[in-house]
Structure formats: C-alpha cells, structure tokens
Amino acid sequence: METTEALWLLAVPVAALAVAALARRTRIAAPLALVIAGLICSYLPGVPDFALNPEFVLYVFLPPLLFSAAWQSSFVDLRANLRPIAFLSVGLVLFTTLVVGLAVHLAVPGLPLPVALVLGAIVAPPDAVAAVSVAQRLGLPRRTVTILVGESLFNDATALTAFRVAVAAATGAGFTWLDGAGRFAYAAVAGALIGLVLGPPLHWLRTRLNDPLVENGVAVIAPYAAYLSAEAVHASGVIAVVISGLYLGHRFTESAAITRLIGHSFWKIVVFLLESVVFLLIGLQLPPVLDAVAERSWGSLAWWALVAFAATVVARFAWVFVVSYLPARLGFARAPADGEEPGWRGHVVIGWAGMRGVVSLAAAFAIPFTTKSGAPFPDRDLVLFLTFTTVLATLLVQGLTFPALIRMLGAGGAERETYNDTVAAAGAHHAAASAAIGRLDELAAAEDLDPDVVERLRHLAEQRQLRAWERLGGGTGQGGEEVPSVTYRRLRREMLAAERVTFIRMRNERRLDDAVLAQILHELDLEEASLQRD
Structure with a gap:
C-alpha cells in the first residue's frame, strides 16, 4: 500500500470523528450529519472512491456493534417485550421483503421477481442507531426505546437469511421457499445455541482472571468468536453475537468494579468510532453507485427509487398498526408486562423509526456478479442504486423529521419514568445502606475495631441514604438553594x-x-x- 492510500484511509476515521464531534456539540443526530458529510466529500476534487467491502463490514464492524448493543441492553426488559420485538424483527422483515419486492417488480419493467425480492430483503432491516439516539434524547417512554433496540438486535439475522435465500433463487442455486424456511429455522436455532454455549464459559473465565485488562480483552474477542463460530456452521452469526452479548451483559455485575469501569469506557469509545466511520462510508458510496447506472434514464431511476422508498415506509406502518390492533380485535392480545401499551402515538413513532443503515449496503455489495450458469446477475447495478437511495432517503427524510414528529405528537413520557426511577433508586439506596450498616455492626461486634473508623463508615452510609432521597427534590432545595449532597459533590x-x-x-x-x-x-x-x- 502506498503512503498516499494509507493517508486516505486515515482521513476517513479522522473526518468521521470531526463530524461526529461537531454533531454532538450542535445536538444534531450524528448518523445523519455523517451521511451528509460523506455525500459532500464524495464530490470533492481528489477524493478517491471508497468501495464498501461487505465482508469487512459484516466480519469486522458488525460483531462489536451488535455485541455492545446487546451487552448494554436489559435482558429483563427485552424478555418482557419479546412479543412486539419478535413481530418486528422477524415478521416485519419478511413482510417488508415481500412488499418491497412485489412493488419494485411491478414498477421496473423486466425485473425478475427473485431479484426484486433480493432488494426487498436488503432494505428490510432498519438500523435503529439514529432513531434510538433521538428517542432517548427527547424522552420517549422506555418501553418504546426497548422495542426499537430489541428490533435492531435481531432483525439483521432475519434479513441476512432472507437475503441469502433470495440470492440463491435469483442465481438458480435450486432453493425453494420451503428450503428457505428450514434454513432460517436452522440458522436462528443454531445461532442461539452457539451464543448460549459460548456465554457461560466466557463469563466463568472472565470472573476468574482477576485482571481487568485481560477480562475486557476477553470481552473484545467474544463477539468475533461467536460470529465466526456460527458462520462456520452456516448458522446466524448475528444471533450468536446478540445472545452471547445479552448473557455476558446480564452477568457483568459479577465482575470487579475496576473491570466494569474500564469496560464501560472502552465500549463507548469503540462504538462511537465504528459507528462514525460506518455512516461516513455510507455517504462516500454515492459516486460508484451512480456511475453503475449512468446509462439508464434518470427519470425512470427517480420513479423506481420513490417506489422502493414508499413501499419500505408503507410496509412498516401497515405492519406496526395491523399487528398492534388486529390481535386485540380477534381476542388474542396479551397485556404487556408493564401494563401500558405505547398507544397510537407510540405506534406512529415506531412506524416512522425505520432508518436503514450499513447492513443494507453491505448486503447489496455482497450480491454475486454472476448466476449459477455464469451469466451476469440480473440488474445488479439497479439493486445497488435502489438500496443506496432507500438508505439515504430513510436517513434524511425520516431521520430529519423524527425529532419534530416526536415533539408534535407529544409522545414523550420519560418525565414520569424518571421520577419513578428516582423513587425506586432512593428506596434501593436506603435498603442497601441499611444492609451495609447491619454488616458493619456485625463486624464491629465480632472484631476489635477502632470506634472512630466504625463511626466514619456509619456516617458515610447514612449520608448516602440522605443523598438518595434528596434527589426526589430535583437536586435543589427551596428557592433554588443547594441541598447538602449537591454542595458536597461541588466542594x-x-x-x-x-x-x-x-x-x-x-x-x-x-x-x-x-x-x-x-x-x-x-x-x-x-x-x-x-x-x-x-
């Protein structure tokens, strides 16, 4: 590799960090800012074409991003919302594949249905990174955020399996839809089993190393071990990574405090850097994609892109509302664990939170160039173009309007949840401090301890109890006066x-x-x- 090429490779993460830092300061959704910056940079003089290597994305970028998201997710909340998450991550992906495939097949003259279904599978999985970041910042209810996170964790597995089945049908590899269903079932079950098998021994190893750096090093290797192990037996690497990440994240409380501090900071940096680079690369893909379809009519291309985008959006809305309300009409609805449904405002928010991302582009670039017979893959350049326009349209149209939609609908609800969380945290702090004082009394009775040390420790525990309850007042006293805990921290x-x-x-x-x-x-x-x- 020449020095110039190496400098251009370095320029990508440097530019990504600069744009992401600016977005954080201006409170703009970083994925949107990065995609726009990539689009602009792709047309600057001297900027080379950055071809997105699908294997690099799927084998290097995807595992740590999925693992980190699963690691930080609540296994308890995901399990409580398993039904809506399954309907979105499996049912909606397959429904979107069919709707987009049929719509584009009817709109594009001569486009074979299997090829159109390949496109449908490619654009089926939303990337919830942008949506979740906006949702958390604007205070959407936790259940809505949990559903979006859970969907983003599992929908890639469904989409990639559907993509492989559709590609096999388009290339004449002899797959039937029954074969595809069996393959999907095998990939999901085998991937989940591999994740479950890897989780306990990795956790056992981490808790016995007694070395924070090595323990977190094991966590870095874990997503790649899960992904590659599953892919080696043709199972779903995505599900294997997610299951192992959920298991290790749920048991992370058993690690040492310094291990948790290092791990928390490390994964924040890794995810921030990888996501920044990935979304900048999305924007940089435009010139080669446009060059591939330069001989086609731009009017026809614009119409087909609009059809693909509209079908993607309509399919999500239709599925969200039908699945949300039809079971209740038929008497099959089951009350959610927290006793509250998102309501029509929450369903609108979930329906509009369908921004696509790098997995769609990686899958599109992974389309083979030839069929089983050696002939060129039909309309491969068109599928790439429609994938890019759909990803770009969802990020710009839905992404830019998503915050305004939440504000307009008044779909927040985090204020009450925050108060309830504070009450629960205060009660937990009080109970924990009482347990600590009880343990201190036991040790003081059993050992000859310095009374001054015991008293200082007792005072510390009592102060933690008081600070927990003070937070119910918002951190200030009457007239804006600081409460003691705030004064203590400041001083x-x-x-x-x-x-x-x-x-x-x-x-x-x-x-x-x-x-x-x-x-x-x-x-x-x-x-x-x-x-x-x-």
Whole structure:
C-alpha cells in the first residue's frame, strides 16, 4: 500500500470523528450529519472512491456493534417485550421483503421477481442507531426505546437469511421457499445455541482472571468468536453475537468494579468510532453507485427509487398498526408486562423509526456478479442504486423529521419514568445502606475495631441514604438553594482539583515520579467519577 492510500484511509476515521464531534456539540443526530458529510466529500476534487467491502463490514464492524448493543441492553426488559420485538424483527422483515419486492417488480419493467425480492430483503432491516439516539434524547417512554433496540438486535439475522435465500433463487442455486424456511429455522436455532454455549464459559473465565485488562480483552474477542463460530456452521452469526452479548451483559455485575469501569469506557469509545466511520462510508458510496447506472434514464431511476422508498415506509406502518390492533380485535392480545401499551402515538413513532443503515449496503455489495450458469446477475447495478437511495432517503427524510414528529405528537413520557426511577433508586439506596450498616455492626461486634473508623463508615452510609432521597427534590432545595449532597459533590470536586494541581506541581519540581503521579491521579479520577450524577 502506498503512503498516499494509507493517508486516505486515515482521513476517513479522522473526518468521521470531526463530524461526529461537531454533531454532538450542535445536538444534531450524528448518523445523519455523517451521511451528509460523506455525500459532500464524495464530490470533492481528489477524493478517491471508497468501495464498501461487505465482508469487512459484516466480519469486522458488525460483531462489536451488535455485541455492545446487546451487552448494554436489559435482558429483563427485552424478555418482557419479546412479543412486539419478535413481530418486528422477524415478521416485519419478511413482510417488508415481500412488499418491497412485489412493488419494485411491478414498477421496473423486466425485473425478475427473485431479484426484486433480493432488494426487498436488503432494505428490510432498519438500523435503529439514529432513531434510538433521538428517542432517548427527547424522552420517549422506555418501553418504546426497548422495542426499537430489541428490533435492531435481531432483525439483521432475519434479513441476512432472507437475503441469502433470495440470492440463491435469483442465481438458480435450486432453493425453494420451503428450503428457505428450514434454513432460517436452522440458522436462528443454531445461532442461539452457539451464543448460549459460548456465554457461560466466557463469563466463568472472565470472573476468574482477576485482571481487568485481560477480562475486557476477553470481552473484545467474544463477539468475533461467536460470529465466526456460527458462520462456520452456516448458522446466524448475528444471533450468536446478540445472545452471547445479552448473557455476558446480564452477568457483568459479577465482575470487579475496576473491570466494569474500564469496560464501560472502552465500549463507548469503540462504538462511537465504528459507528462514525460506518455512516461516513455510507455517504462516500454515492459516486460508484451512480456511475453503475449512468446509462439508464434518470427519470425512470427517480420513479423506481420513490417506489422502493414508499413501499419500505408503507410496509412498516401497515405492519406496526395491523399487528398492534388486529390481535386485540380477534381476542388474542396479551397485556404487556408493564401494563401500558405505547398507544397510537407510540405506534406512529415506531412506524416512522425505520432508518436503514450499513447492513443494507453491505448486503447489496455482497450480491454475486454472476448466476449459477455464469451469466451476469440480473440488474445488479439497479439493486445497488435502489438500496443506496432507500438508505439515504430513510436517513434524511425520516431521520430529519423524527425529532419534530416526536415533539408534535407529544409522545414523550420519560418525565414520569424518571421520577419513578428516582423513587425506586432512593428506596434501593436506603435498603442497601441499611444492609451495609447491619454488616458493619456485625463486624464491629465480632472484631476489635477502632470506634472512630466504625463511626466514619456509619456516617458515610447514612449520608448516602440522605443523598438518595434528596434527589426526589430535583437536586435543589427551596428557592433554588443547594441541598447538602449537591454542595458536597461541588466542594469535593474543587478539593480534588486543588489536590491534582499540587501533585502535578510536585512532579514538575522532580519531587514526585511520573509513575507515582499516574497512580495517584488514577485514584483521584475514580473518586471524581463517583461524584458524577447521571
């Protein structure tokens, strides 16, 4: 590789980080900003074509992104909302594949139905990264966010399996739809089993290493181990990664505190970097895609792109509302675990949260160039073009209007959930502190302990109880006056800053070694991190 090529490869993550940082400062959804920036950069003079390697995306980018999302997801909440998640991640994906495939087949003269179904499978799975980030920022109810997250975790497996079946039919590999159903069932079950088999031994290993760096190193290897193990036996690598991530994330509380601190920070950085690069690459794909269809009529291309986009959006809305209301009409509805349905506003939000992403583009570029007989794959360039326009339209049209839609509908509900969470947290803190004081009394009775140490520890536990209940007042007293817990955190941060300045000055005066300084600063940083409020 020449130095110039290496510099261009470096330019992609650098540009992605710069755009993502700007988006965070301006509170613009980063995926949208990155795609637009990629589109603009793709037409700048001297910028080379960045071909999206589907294997690189599916084998390098996808596993850690899925694993991190599963790791941070609530297994309890996902299980409580399993029915709507299954309807979206399996039923909706297959329904979208059929609707988009039939619509494009009827709109594009001479386009074979199997090829149209390939397109349908490609654009079927939404990428909920942008939707979830906006939903959390604008305070959508937790159940709606959980459903969107759960859908994004599992829908890729359904879509990629449907894609392989459709490609086999389009290339004349001899697959039938019955074969496809069997293949999907095998991929899902085998992938889930592999994830379950890998989870316990990886967790057992991590909890016995007693080394935070190595423990988190195992977590880095885990998604690739799950994905490659499943793909090696033609199972769903996506499901294997998600299941193993859910298991390890659910048991992460059994790790040491320093391991959790390092792991939390590490995955935040990895996901931020990978997502930034991926969405910038989406925007950079436009020139080669347009070159491939340059000989076709632009009017026809625009009409076909509109049909594909409209079919994608309409299919999601139709499925969300029919599946939400039809079972109740037929008497088959089951009350949700939390006792609250999203309501029609929540269903509109879920229906509009259908932004597509990198998995669709990766699948499109993975379409073979030839059929089983050696002939060129029919209309491969057109499928690529319609995939790109659908991804771009969903990100720009739905993504840009999504925040306004939530505000217009008044679909929030996080204020009440936040209050309930604070009450629950205060009660839990009170119970935990009482247990801590009880354990302290047991140790004080059994051992000859310094009374001053016991009293300081008792006072600390009691202060934690008081701080938990103070949060019910919003963190301030009457007339905006600080409550003691807020004052404590503010003053202690000022004290830590003064200590840090002193230690650094002593290092500069050669009275303290750098290695000692690093250890001291790490201790101060941990204490300062403990003072931060969510």
